[in-house]
Amino acid sequence: MARIVLSGDELEGLEIDEPAASVRLLLPPPDGDRLVIPAWSGNQFVLPDGDRAPIRTFTPRRLDPSERELTLDIVVHEGGAASDWASSAAEGDEVAISGPGRGYEIDPTASDYLLVGDETALAAIAQLLEVFAPTTQVTVHVEIADPSARLELPPHPATTVAWHELGEGSAPGSTLVDVIAGLEEVPAGVWIAGEAASVQKIRKNLFDERGLARARATVRGYWKLGRAAT
């Protein structure tokens, strides 16, 4: 995981009111280190050479309006434009952001919550833990591909956290699919994010097999194995 702190006067006026919101990050083109602002072609943002602009979605982990700083936690993995950029970024490098995209509205009537995700969901899970009422019982399950991804999560008095290490060769999200399949009861509030195919299996379990009302659970695909984000 690379923690990136963006700063600049351009952050003036940015407001993020909900946890687990998103921002879009425009990266420099792969063959250059200077940012190129793309044009809207009608259905996508393109660079002057016609290539699709490298834009990726991240959770604004922390916004500090007084310092005009925005912190992102970016998972470092094999062969990704954002991952490559984040692992070699240096002070002074330029990116652009747009947003925020809508976050998650906590159900204040839910006495217990289940938060489930992989490393890409850690920033959102951390934010949710910061805003739950102290009396809400929260169970967290996080899948990590590498033990070093285990972060200290914000303290919450009624939370239990389980870390699941993904075995080599296992499909991403498979430990989380097993967690959901093994639940005896589903808590009143549910927030889940991770790899698209695994969250699809989780949706099937919760909504089709258990008949959970869709309004009770937010289940989001944050990335897709084998496909670059657009």
Ligand SMILES: Cc1cc2nc3c(=O)[nH]c(=O)nc-3n(C[C@H](O)[C@H](O)[C@H](O)COP(=O)(O)OP(=O)(O)OC[C@H]3O[C@@H](n4cnc5c(N)ncnc54)[C@H](O)[C@@H]3O)c2cc1C
């Ligand atoms: C609302 C929202 C919030 C998000 N918040 C965060 C966040 O806070 N931190 C974060 O790191 N990600 C977050 N993501 C996920 C992130 O947008 C994707 O992981 C994105 O694909 C990363 O871009 P990339 O350029 O590194 O890889 P891409 O160029 O998009 O993908 C290249 C290859 O890498 C693979 N890949 C992509 N992501 C991963 C991964 N995490 N692990 C292993 N392989 C991967 C793809 O399958 C593809 O084969 C969020 C996504 C959404 C929709």
